[in-house]
Structure formats: C-alpha cells, structure tokens
Amino acid sequence: MAPQLDTYFKTVDELADQFIDRLRKAVAIPSVxxxxDLRPKVVEMGLFLEKELLALGATVEKRYPGEQPGFPGLQLPPIILSRYGSDPKKRTILVYGHYDVQPALKEDGWATDPWVLTVDEKDRMYGRGSTDDKGPVLGWLNAIEAHQKAGIDFPVNLLMCFEGMEEYGSEGLDDLIIAEAKKYFKDADAVCISDNYWLGTEKPCLTYGLRGCSYYSVEVTGPGQDLHSGVYGGTVVEPMTDLVNLLGTLVDNKGKILIEGLSDLVAPLTEEEQSLYGDIAFTMDDLYESLGSKTTIHEKKEEALMARWRYPSLSIHGIEGAFSAPGAKTVIPAKVTAKFSIRTVPNMQPDEVDALVFKHIHKAWEKLxxxxxxxPELMHAGKWWVASPKHWNFSAATKAVQSVFGVTPDFTREGGSIPVxxxxxxxxGKNVLLLPMGSSTDAAHSINEKLDKRNYIEGTKLLGSYLHHVAEEPQV
Amino acid sequence: MAPQLDTYFKTVDELADQFIDRLRKAVAIPSVxxxxDLRPKVVEMGLFLEKELLALGATVEKRYPGEQPGFPGLQLPPIILSRYGSDPKKRTILVYGHYDVQPALKEDGWATDPWVLTVDEKDRMYGRGSTDDKGPVLGWLNAIEAHQKAGIDFPVNLLMCFEGMEEYGSEGLDDLIIAEAKKYFKDADAVCISDNYWLGTEKPCLTYGLRGCSYYSVEVTGPGQDLHSGVYGGTVVEPMTDLVNLLGTLVDNKGKILIEGLSDLVAPLTEEEQSLYGDIAFTMDDLYESLGSKTTIHEKKEEALMARWRYPSLSIHGIEGAFSAPGAKTVIPAKVTAKFSIRTVPNMQPDEVDALVFKHIHKAWEKLxxxxxxxPELMHAGKWWVASPKHWNFSAATKAVQSVFGVTPDFTREGGSIPVxxxxxxxxGKNVLLLPMGSSTDAAHSINEKLDKRNYIEGTKLLGSYLHHVAEEPQV
Ligand SMILES: [Zn+2]
Ligand SMILES: [Zn+2]
Ligand SMILES: [Zn+2]
Ligand SMILES: [Zn+2]
Incomplete structure (x- = not known):
C-alpha cells in the first residue's frame, strides 16, 4: 500500500518559511x-544542531574526537550522534551529513554576504553551506518537525550522524564509524547520505557509485639548492626538464592513461550497462555550461558520462617547488614535486594501481x-564505491522521487569520491544510498553557493517520503 | 711608472674596522x-649613501624616476648620482652599483639575522646585501676615505651611479643612463661595475662577457574556471596535460635545446677561443661544490665553462596557475602559464630567437x-654583452689585481646577465669592465649571503689600485 503523504506534504509547505528560517540561522554561523580561528563557530554550529534535535524530542550524544592532528591544542568539533524513535517494529535508517562548510570571503567575489542567507527573485537561496551540507542536514530535522506538526507517526527510527570536519578530511570520523558500527549504529537497516547533487537542474537522481582517488606525488631532486639559471643553465641537469618529460608519459590529451596495464584493471563494459547512459537526463550542453568551454574530450553524452563515472582518469594538478608566482624569476628549482591523481573505478584495486604507477615511473625514468x-609516493588513496541499486533502499527512494517530483529518478554515479x-x-555492512537535495548549479565550494527553495522544500518532502517508502518496501 | 700604493694599502688596513662598521650600518637597513612595504627602507639606504658621500666631500644629485609601473602611488627610490673630483687633467671613471637587496627572512633558513652583519671565526661577514651589492658600493667610498686619511691625491675623477631597484628590474635606470650619457656622465672615459663574483674563492677575475636572457611565458587555457578532477577528470582536455607535453619539446636533459634553427645563430667556436678555457682557475670540484651535487651535464671543466659562458641554455622555471602548495588538491587548473628562458650568446639576435621560439611552440602545439x-609571449629580453679585454680599462684592472693579490686575474665571462x-x-660608448669583489661562495640571492673580510678589505685596495693604474695606463 502506497503511504498517504498528502498531509505531510501540505504541512511541509505550511512550514516552509520556518524551515528557511532554520537554514538562515545555520548559514549565519561561519562553521569553516x-x-x-573559526573552530569555535564550528562547535557553535554543532551545538545549534544539538539544541534543535533536543527540541524535536531526539536524543543526542556529542562525541569529541580529540585534538586535530598537526594542530596541538586544537580540539576537533563534536560529531553529533542522534536518535529519533526506537520502535523495534520499525526499520532504522542511519543518515549522515556535515555541518561544517568551505571557507568564504565576500571579497572572493560573492554577490552577497556569504553568511547571510539571501533569497533572490527566482527563489535561489544564496549562502555558504546552503546546499553543502546544511540544507540537506536540516532537511532531516524539518521532516521530523513536519510529521509532529501534522500529527503523523514517524515511519522509521532515525539515527543521525552529523560531523563538523568534512571539508577538512573528516578528521576522526572513520574511527568513530568503525567503533560505533555495532553500538550506536547497530540497529541501522540501511544508510542514506544527502551530500551530493543532481546531475542537472530539473531531474532528481539517486547515486549508486563513486570513483575512487589515488593521489601521488613525484619528487625530482638534483642540485643541493635552487640555482640561478644564468650562472648554471647549461651546466646542470635540471630537475624541471626531467619532471616535465616524466609527466608527459602519464596521459595524453585524449584522456588516455599511458600507464601500462592500468586499463586491464577496469571492469569491462557490458551491453546492458552501455544501454543505460542514453536515457540519463544530461546533454553535452550541460557539460559545456559547467566547464565554461567546449574543450571536452568526447562529443557524445554517453561517452562523456562513461568517462566521468566508469572509466579512470589521470589529472596533473601542479608542481610544488618550482616558480609559480606571477612575474619572471630566473631560478633553476633544485627540488620539484609534481602532484597527480588517478580516479579509480571497478575493479581497480588501489594497491595494484600503485604498483603499476611506480613501475611506470621507474621505467620512464630509466629512459630519461x-x-x-x-x-614517487602515494599521498592518499580512497577506493571507488558501487552499491546495488536494486536494494529496497533504492526502490524506496525511487518511489519517493516519483511521489514528490512525479518522475522516475536517474540512477547515476559520480566522478568524485565521498570517502565516508x-x-x-x-x-x-548495509546498503548505502546517496540521495541528493541540491542541483548541479548550486556552486558548492565556489562563490555564490546557493540552494533553490524548491530543492530545499521539495527535498524535505523527499526525505520524509523516502522514510515512509522505506517502511513499506519489502525485503529483497 | 708603477704607482706607489703601499701607504694606501696600509691605510685601508688601519681603517678596516671602520669600513666594516660602514657595511654593518648599510646591512642593517633592509632595503628590499x-x-x-619596505620601500621607505630602500629610500633610507639611498639617503645613507648620500650622507656618507657628502661627508667625504663628494657632490650628490638624487634623481627620482617617479612612480613604479603597476604600483600607483609607489615612488621609486632615488638614483644617487655623485661626483668626486673634477680635475680636467685626470681621467674620469664612472662606477655603478646598487644599494637595494634581495628579500630575506630569518625563517627562510638563515643561521643569523640577515639584517645584522655577523662575522664568524673565519672572518666571513654574513648579512643580506653584504656581497650584493652593498660591500662593493661601499668599497668605492672606502677607497676615497683611505686616500683622504693617507693624504694621497685621488688619481681620477670618480662619477658614481648607485640605484635602488636593481633586484626588481632596475626600474627607471635605463632612461636615466641614456638621458645622462652626454650630461652627468659625459666626462666618463670608461665604466667599472662591481656587481659580480670571482669564479672561485681564491683567484680574482675580470669579466668581459655576459650571456643575454630572453624570458618567455606560455599560457594554456581551456575551461572557463578551475575544475574538480573527480567531477571532470576524463571529460575535459586538461591544460596541464598539453602544457607538460609542450614543455617536453623545448630542451633535453643533456642541455640540448630542441628549438629548430637556434643553434645556427651561435657564433662558431674558434681554436683560439677553445684554447683559453684550459687555463682558467676552475675545476669540476668547484662546480660540484657550488651545485651541491654532481648532477652536471658535462664531465670536463672546459665543456662546463663553455656551456655556461658561450653556449645558450634553456631553463624551465615553473608553472603559474597550477597547484603549487604542499599537500594534495584535486584541481584541474583551467589556465596554466609556464615560464622558461633562454640564455643567449653571440651572435643570437633577440628578435631572431623570439621568432624561432614562437614558431617552435606553434608547430609543437599543432602536433598536440x-x-x-x-x-606564448616574450616577457623580457636582455642582450648578451662582450667587451674588448685589451682596452686600457682591463689592463689597469689586471695590474691592480697583480698589485693587491700578486696574481694575474682570469679573464672570464658569465652565464648570467647584468643588463645595465x-x-x-x-x-x-665607452669600455665597460666588470671588476668583482666577492667570491663564488658568497650566496648572493640565497640564505646566509656573506662577504669575506678579505674580499672586502683587499677589494677596497683593489678598487683604489685600479684607479691609480687607470691614471697611468697609456691610451690604446
Ligand atoms: Zn558536502
Ligand atoms: Zn563540500
Ligand atoms: Zn647585484
Ligand atoms: Zn643581486
């Protein structure tokens, strides 16, 4: 039986202004x-969430992971664990979000004060953290409140995990998740994370895969110190000459990774998978717009989506130790360290990737x-993730999208990683669903970050609807 | 008749502590x-020189070249023009030096405060500007003072030109030199510049040639803004990929410039010239020591000297716009600008070099x-310079070296440029002599810059002795 959601939806609409006020209060706290220096504000934001949760009747436990590594005396902000409902007859859903935000300065080019939620004539709500990730986090709280105000029984037990260090590597979070998996989180039947974005601006999506990332540095050293190119140019073997030649062996400008054996690790494309890409609501024009150029490797949407989601890519990010400022400096840098990373996909095992990368570098080096x-060094590796989109967690979310937006969501993967x-x-050991609230134009991490009012309010409906469908989906 | 210099030399020795005090006062002014922000200190240093010169009885004119281009409201420091003596029966020597210095921060790795002249147990005098170029500039003042204290007639008329922007491109200087060539500088019979270094640490040298420098930027652009490599890696043609491939076509790690036609511009090596390199007081060990490594292109001293002095070289300095900080950032930079430069030698005409460079880049780009x-853009070009070492200006300096150090100096060229x-x-239109005071280990532009007490005091003797020999050399 499909759940009766009309009253819930109507109540969310009635409470829309209050929900926007809640987001306004959250955006006003610069939890960078x-x-x-802004650590107290991050803590303040955690305490704001605690207060709101307690007011809604949830229980809260604040977990302090301790000092921030590398910053003696600087305490990490609390991870907010919260539970709403504990009915053993209901399913339990564990949701995750983060209450910290990226840095933001008006002078970076923001049209409005990044810490004042500013709604424009098109109902775009500008403010740092609006879409990443305060809007989605508050969406869960809004859903609880709307159920209470509407007098509807909450359909599941909700476990919440809200951290305050996501934008700085989620310091302390992994340890907590592992420690609490069989304790605080032990009842969880599935996990839902709302911290990514629709592929476009109109059609919601459910995300079931992420690429991994193996990030490398490669240091080249020669002279004992930086040298003047006038005095030593022509006499010394310059590290930069070797480094640019080495970097030239990694990837070509058609995106082909030139590291021997790497493509053999990639799961072959099945016909069934190939057929999925054509239907995704995405066009090359969407891609051109988000790039700000037409300098794409591929001309076809299907190829571009596959390149982003299911094939590895290699990007050279830059060189540390060389002259990187404006102007002209006649230095021969003595020690230069390039940074590059490989986005990994099934079935690339990170250690196999490392081995091929190191072998390639040493072989190319010998040729020089x-x-x-x-x-060469591995700086960090995060593995790719692919979930089963046939799990009841995904079918509940599919029905929820249908009930709120009247369309069947696209099933998408993402090029980036969300290590948590x-x-x-x-x-x-449970199924994880990525259920985005914001859209592709929200500019998370950029200036003028925003969340459309529609995405916030319909998104609040979506989260509640999802929980109702979760309660009714048969086990598969 | 050889000039009688014993009294002068003795007086310099007696005044050594005072001369060191003079250098200490100058080093204490951080004229970066x-x-x-330190511009007032540069001005202060210019005024310090003016005061010292006036106290010695020289006349001084301060010339203010106006605002610094690109820095509205920021005045350039004065160029100090000074004259000591105006006897029409004497030769007139024009000397040049600079009173500004490179930046220096204790935390860059200095063993001592860079702004406090610190003399160690081996009489090495550490401090920013000690050897570049405050020591040599004050050497001229010391020479005047020692003549006065010794009661010896000053052998020439001395014209001095001391600027305060040398380490930042000598802003405003060229215009002044051209404007004053037939005015303030009109009596000059020859020019002497003390702003370079001995080839080694023991044997003085006279320098008669410099390589030029043509400095290029090459900008590669694609996307409208920086991109996240997770989201866009594999879909966009990355500017860094193209740039490293382009840079790889410029030069190999044996120092061979791969730009077609460039080597045809280089003056052929004659047997006579080739025979000169063997006698120069320089060993591969000297080179290894100054490099801090054995990573030289050549194994033989003659080849290394020729590579530094009489052949062109190409150095890649770095990339602006890419990720250059420590740590890991997953950016696809949208606009990256490499900087590289070519050291030029006779008979490479700068505009011919530019044409070959641009042609090469466009050809390599097409292949990509x-x-x-x-x-690609030329950022600046300074031409090479070669003087006649048979001029009386050089023979006077040769005799001066013999009188102070008891050896015949090496005649050297330099790899770097001193555009002035x-x-x-x-x-x-006069002969220019480069007469260095400091030694190869002085670390100008690096941390722990120093000038040996011997080089400063014997160098002061050398400058005075040079002027006496100048007065006696026959015209040739
Ligand atoms: Zn986020
Ligand atoms: Zn984020
Ligand atoms: Zn200098
Ligand atoms: Zn200098």
Missing amino acids: SADP NTKNKVK TLTFEQAT | SADP NTKNKVK TLTFEQAT
Missing part, C-alpha cells in the same frame, strides 16, 4: 572547518637517463 | 626593492592536436 633522482560512503558500507 | 589554446652593463656601453 579549515580555519582554526638522468643524474637526477626520482621519488565506503566507510559506512564497510563498517555497517 | 621587491617589497613595497588539442582543443585548448596556447599563447650593455646599457652603459651603448649609452656612453
């Missing part, structure tokens, strides 16, 4: 996790026949 | 021309077959 020294996804899956 | 755009050298030569 990357800035130690140089007196300089090379030192894999941690939740591995620690709890 | 690159830092607008990319959707990105490339824009060519300007003085072209504007005055």
Whole structure:
C-alpha cells in the first residue's frame, strides 16, 4: 500500500518559511572547518544542531574526537550522534551529513554576504553551506518537525550522524564509524547520505557509485639548492626538464592513461550497462555550461558520462617547488614535486594501481637517463564505491522521487569520491544510498553557493517520503 | 711608472674596522626593492649613501624616476648620482652599483639575522646585501676615505651611479643612463661595475662577457574556471596535460635545446677561443661544490665553462596557475602559464630567437592536436654583452689585481646577465669592465649571503689600485 503523504506534504509547505528560517540561522554561523580561528563557530554550529534535535524530542550524544592532528591544542568539533524513535517494529535508517562548510570571503567575489542567507527573485537561496551540507542536514530535522506538526507517526527510527570536519578530511570520523558500527549504529537497516547533487537542474537522481582517488606525488631532486639559471643553465641537469618529460608519459590529451596495464584493471563494459547512459537526463550542453568551454574530450553524452563515472582518469594538478608566482624569476628549482591523481573505478584495486604507477615511473625514468633522482609516493588513496541499486533502499527512494517530483529518478554515479560512503558500507555492512537535495548549479565550494527553495522544500518532502517508502518496501 | 700604493694599502688596513662598521650600518637597513612595504627602507639606504658621500666631500644629485609601473602611488627610490673630483687633467671613471637587496627572512633558513652583519671565526661577514651589492658600493667610498686619511691625491675623477631597484628590474635606470650619457656622465672615459663574483674563492677575475636572457611565458587555457578532477577528470582536455607535453619539446636533459634553427645563430667556436678555457682557475670540484651535487651535464671543466659562458641554455622555471602548495588538491587548473628562458650568446639576435621560439611552440602545439589554446609571449629580453679585454680599462684592472693579490686575474665571462652593463656601453660608448669583489661562495640571492673580510678589505685596495693604474695606463 502506497503511504498517504498528502498531509505531510501540505504541512511541509505550511512550514516552509520556518524551515528557511532554520537554514538562515545555520548559514549565519561561519562553521569553516579549515580555519582554526573559526573552530569555535564550528562547535557553535554543532551545538545549534544539538539544541534543535533536543527540541524535536531526539536524543543526542556529542562525541569529541580529540585534538586535530598537526594542530596541538586544537580540539576537533563534536560529531553529533542522534536518535529519533526506537520502535523495534520499525526499520532504522542511519543518515549522515556535515555541518561544517568551505571557507568564504565576500571579497572572493560573492554577490552577497556569504553568511547571510539571501533569497533572490527566482527563489535561489544564496549562502555558504546552503546546499553543502546544511540544507540537506536540516532537511532531516524539518521532516521530523513536519510529521509532529501534522500529527503523523514517524515511519522509521532515525539515527543521525552529523560531523563538523568534512571539508577538512573528516578528521576522526572513520574511527568513530568503525567503533560505533555495532553500538550506536547497530540497529541501522540501511544508510542514506544527502551530500551530493543532481546531475542537472530539473531531474532528481539517486547515486549508486563513486570513483575512487589515488593521489601521488613525484619528487625530482638534483642540485643541493635552487640555482640561478644564468650562472648554471647549461651546466646542470635540471630537475624541471626531467619532471616535465616524466609527466608527459602519464596521459595524453585524449584522456588516455599511458600507464601500462592500468586499463586491464577496469571492469569491462557490458551491453546492458552501455544501454543505460542514453536515457540519463544530461546533454553535452550541460557539460559545456559547467566547464565554461567546449574543450571536452568526447562529443557524445554517453561517452562523456562513461568517462566521468566508469572509466579512470589521470589529472596533473601542479608542481610544488618550482616558480609559480606571477612575474619572471630566473631560478633553476633544485627540488620539484609534481602532484597527480588517478580516479579509480571497478575493479581497480588501489594497491595494484600503485604498483603499476611506480613501475611506470621507474621505467620512464630509466629512459630519461638522468643524474637526477626520482621519488614517487602515494599521498592518499580512497577506493571507488558501487552499491546495488536494486536494494529496497533504492526502490524506496525511487518511489519517493516519483511521489514528490512525479518522475522516475536517474540512477547515476559520480566522478568524485565521498570517502565516508565506503566507510559506512564497510563498517555497517548495509546498503548505502546517496540521495541528493541540491542541483548541479548550486556552486558548492565556489562563490555564490546557493540552494533553490524548491530543492530545499521539495527535498524535505523527499526525505520524509523516502522514510515512509522505506517502511513499506519489502525485503529483497 | 708603477704607482706607489703601499701607504694606501696600509691605510685601508688601519681603517678596516671602520669600513666594516660602514657595511654593518648599510646591512642593517633592509632595503628590499621587491617589497613595497619596505620601500621607505630602500629610500633610507639611498639617503645613507648620500650622507656618507657628502661627508667625504663628494657632490650628490638624487634623481627620482617617479612612480613604479603597476604600483600607483609607489615612488621609486632615488638614483644617487655623485661626483668626486673634477680635475680636467685626470681621467674620469664612472662606477655603478646598487644599494637595494634581495628579500630575506630569518625563517627562510638563515643561521643569523640577515639584517645584522655577523662575522664568524673565519672572518666571513654574513648579512643580506653584504656581497650584493652593498660591500662593493661601499668599497668605492672606502677607497676615497683611505686616500683622504693617507693624504694621497685621488688619481681620477670618480662619477658614481648607485640605484635602488636593481633586484626588481632596475626600474627607471635605463632612461636615466641614456638621458645622462652626454650630461652627468659625459666626462666618463670608461665604466667599472662591481656587481659580480670571482669564479672561485681564491683567484680574482675580470669579466668581459655576459650571456643575454630572453624570458618567455606560455599560457594554456581551456575551461572557463578551475575544475574538480573527480567531477571532470576524463571529460575535459586538461591544460596541464598539453602544457607538460609542450614543455617536453623545448630542451633535453643533456642541455640540448630542441628549438629548430637556434643553434645556427651561435657564433662558431674558434681554436683560439677553445684554447683559453684550459687555463682558467676552475675545476669540476668547484662546480660540484657550488651545485651541491654532481648532477652536471658535462664531465670536463672546459665543456662546463663553455656551456655556461658561450653556449645558450634553456631553463624551465615553473608553472603559474597550477597547484603549487604542499599537500594534495584535486584541481584541474583551467589556465596554466609556464615560464622558461633562454640564455643567449653571440651572435643570437633577440628578435631572431623570439621568432624561432614562437614558431617552435606553434608547430609543437599543432602536433598536440588539442582543443585548448596556447599563447606564448616574450616577457623580457636582455642582450648578451662582450667587451674588448685589451682596452686600457682591463689592463689597469689586471695590474691592480697583480698589485693587491700578486696574481694575474682570469679573464672570464658569465652565464648570467647584468643588463645595465650593455646599457652603459651603448649609452656612453665607452669600455665597460666588470671588476668583482666577492667570491663564488658568497650566496648572493640565497640564505646566509656573506662577504669575506678579505674580499672586502683587499677589494677596497683593489678598487683604489685600479684607479691609480687607470691614471697611468697609456691610451690604446
Ligand atoms: Zn558536502
Ligand atoms: Zn563540500
Ligand atoms: Zn647585484
Ligand atoms: Zn643581486
């Protein structure tokens, strides 16, 4: 029996202004996790959530992970664990979100004060954290409140995990998830994370896959110190010469990774999978718009989506230690360290990728026949993640999208990584669903971050609807 | 008749502590021309020189070149023009030096405060500007003072030109030299510049040639803004991929410039010239020591010297716009600008070099077959310079070295450029001599810059002795 959601939806609409006020209060707290000076504001934001949750009748436990590594005396903000309902006859859903935000300065080019939620004539709500991730986090609270105000029984037990260090590497979170998997989180039947975005602006999507990321540095050293190119140019084997030649062996400008054996690790494309890409609500024009150019490798949407979601890519990010400022400096840098990363996909095992990368570098280095020294290193690796989109967690979300938006969502993967996804899956052993609230134009991490009022309010309906469908989906 | 210099030399020795005090006062003024905040200190240093010169009985004219281009409201420091003596029966020597210095921060790794002249147990005098170029500039003042204290007639008329922007491109200087060539500088019979270094640490040298420098940027653009490599890696043609491939076509790690036609511009090596390199007091060990490594292109001293002095070289300095900080950032930079430069030698005409460079870049770019755009630009060009070492200016200096150090100096060229050298030569039409005071281990532009007490005090003797020999050399 399909759940009766009309009253819930109507109540959300009635409470819309209050919900926007709630977001306004949250945006006003500059909870920038990357800035130690703003750490008290991150903590304040955690306490704001606690207060709101307690007021809604949820229980809350604040977990302090301790000092921030590398910052003696700087305490990490609390991870807010919360439970709403504990009826053993109901399913239990564990949701995750983060209450910290990216840095933002008006002078970076914001049209409005980033810490004042500003709604324009098209109902776009501008403010740092509006879409990433305060809007989605508050969506869960709004859903609880709307049920209470509407007098509707909450359909599931809700476990919440809201952290305050996501934008700075989720310090302390993995340990907590692993430690609590069989304790605080032990009842969880499935996990839902709302911290990504629709592929476009109109059609909701459910996300069931993420690429991983293996990030490398490769250091080239020669002289004992930086040298003047006038005095030493022509006499010394320059590390930069070797490094640019080495980097030239990694990938071509058609996106083909030139590391021997790497493509053999990639899961073959089945005809069934190939057939899925044509239907996705996405066009090359969407891609051109988000790139700000037509400099794409592929001309066809299907190829572009596959390149983003299911094939690896290699990007050279830059070089540390060389001259990188404006102007002209005649230096021969003595030690230069390039950074590059590979986005990984099924079935690439991170350690296999490392081995191929190191082998390639050493082989290419030998060909250079140089007196300089090379030192490649893995800086960090996060594995790709793919969930089963046939799980009841996904079918509940599909029905929820249909009930709120009247369309069947696209099933998407993402090119980027959200490492906590894999941690939740591995620690709890449960299905994880990524259920985005915001749209592709929200500019998370950029200036003028926004969340459309429609996405926030219909998104609140979506989260509640999802929980109702979760309660009714048969086990498969 | 050889000049009688014993009394002068003795007086310099007696005044050594005072001369060191003079240098201590100068080093204490952080006259960093690159830092607008320190501009008042640069001016203060100019006024310090004026005061010292006036006290010695010289006349001084301060010339203010006006606002610094690109820095509205920021005045350039004065160029100090000074004259000591105006006897029409004497030769007139024009000397040049600079009173500004490179930036220096204790935390860059200095063993001592860079702004406090610190003399160690081996009589090495550490401090920013000690050798570049405050020591040599004060050497001229010391020479005047020692003559006065010794009661010896000053052998020449001395014209001095001390600027305060050398380490930031000598803003405003060229115009002044050209304007004053037939005015303030009109009596000059020859020019002497003390702003370079001995080839080693023991044997003085006279320098008669410099390489030029043509400095290029090459900008590669594609997307409208920086992109996240997770989201866009594999879908966009990355500017960094194209740039590293382009840079790989410029030069190999044996120092061979791969730009077609460039080596045809280089003056052929004659047997006579080739025979000169063997006698130079320089060993591969000297080179290894100054490099801090054995990562040289050549194994033989003659080859290394020729590579530094008489062959062109190409250095890649770095990339602007890419990720250059420590740590890991998953950015696809949208606009990256590499900087590289070519050290030029006779008979490479700068505009011919430019044409070959641009042609090469466009040809290599076509081969890359990319959707990105490339824009190479000449940032600045300074031509090479070669003087006649048979001029009386050089023979006077040769005899001065013999009288102070008891050896015949090496005649050297340098790999780096001192653009003002060519300007003085072209504007005055007179012979220019580079007469270094410091040694190869002085670490100008690096941390722990120093000037050995011996180089400063014997160098002061050398400058005075040079002027006496100048007065006696026959015209040739
Ligand atoms: Zn987020
Ligand atoms: Zn974020
Ligand atoms: Zn200098
Ligand atoms: Zn200098």
